[in-house]
Amino acid sequence: MIGVHDVGGYHMGPIQTKDDVVFHEDWEGLTFALLLVSGVQGTWALDEFRHIIEQMPPAEYLETPYYIHWLESIEELCVRDGFVTRDELAARQQDIREGRALPAVTGEPDPEVVEKLREGTRGIAYVGLGARRPDQPQNFTVGDRVRAHVRAVPGHTRLPWFVWGKTGVIVAYSGTYPLADTVAHREGENPEPTYAVRFEGTDLWGPGAEPNTSVTMDLYESYMDVVTESAAA
Template sequence: MSRIHDMGGRLGTGPVDPQDGYDFAEAKDWHKRALALNVACGFLGQWNIDASRHARELLDPTDYMSFSYYEKWMGGLADLMVDRGVVTVNELASGKAEGVSPIADKAAKPESVEAVLTHGSPYTRDAAGPKFAVGAVVKTRRIARNVAVPGGHTRLPAYAAGAEGVVVLQHGAHVFPDSNAHFKGEAAEPLYAVQFSAQELWGDEADPRDVVVLDLWESYLEPAQ
């Protein structure tokens, strides 16, 4: 079953406004601090990007729907820091450390931040060659779930489960989020861009000229019959 965050194609939440007018340069000061704090905590090396995404997915549904974008980031970060032993609940509540952290030396150094952010953290890896060629007709797994970890993280959206599409691009092998989010190894797999007709996903009411392209890992796919 999908969690509340898997909102693609869900009725009742209103249209997406691509012109929402948000300008990070003019954002509230705490938004910038929230982003900086998430990046700084990433330097501690206690989790990965997939785990941080999953932490936000695990927020209480009521909180998830009422929180703003960066409130979700902060809620997920707080839970992750406690779960991974970076801080205690008491430290988080009081804002005061109960001693020197054993990972204090991993804290980001100001002089190293620019270089790290400039180069990023590539998630491409070496793995077995792709099973599907460009042009192959494939079908996604019927249920959008993590098959290794019950209730776990997955990048297969519920609205595309069981849908038939065409491989339009091979991205090479990338870290597999369904494993990496749960610290079970990178388990790199081939990654593909798969094109679906809008009508395949949304039904006859969709415009027949529209398509949706999703990046999907190989284990999400099977040959279409």
């Protein structure tokens, strides 16, 4: 989807890093933990998480910090999956504004649930989700010259705008993975082969590109077509 989040390829100057602090406030660490805990439930995927962030109003997206984006998405996902309601969230927010304490938790947690969450969150944090699927037949090979589609889709896509319509060369097969475009909308995994594609700087930005610059990115097979000799001519 086209949005304010898709800023790759823009000339924005050097990236300015503030410091080496991971979490500047306690709520940021809690938000990170909430993502891991809710992800362990297995009812949603990161592509859906990303797409919800993409739908934030542009001004809000630009004016809010990174973990606010996460929190917006986590709330929406937990509402969708029935873990909490919007009314419950609003009521708790009002409690916080008025200084009311969180109700005391009664009873003991289920040890099996606690262990599941502990092992699951540790696995996601340190290993990842392991999304690779069994290899499928590949229609492209290393060395093929390909052209990325122009993909102005209303939904989620992992094809950044600055390579739309540009040509590159496949340098490696990267494995078969669930198609983010459908996973983001709960329309099935539809796994596809992916390839590492190198785009020369001059192909992306013209003769004014910095010399010897290239960008290599993994793209799904359905994101591109082979460029034939006649088409290249």
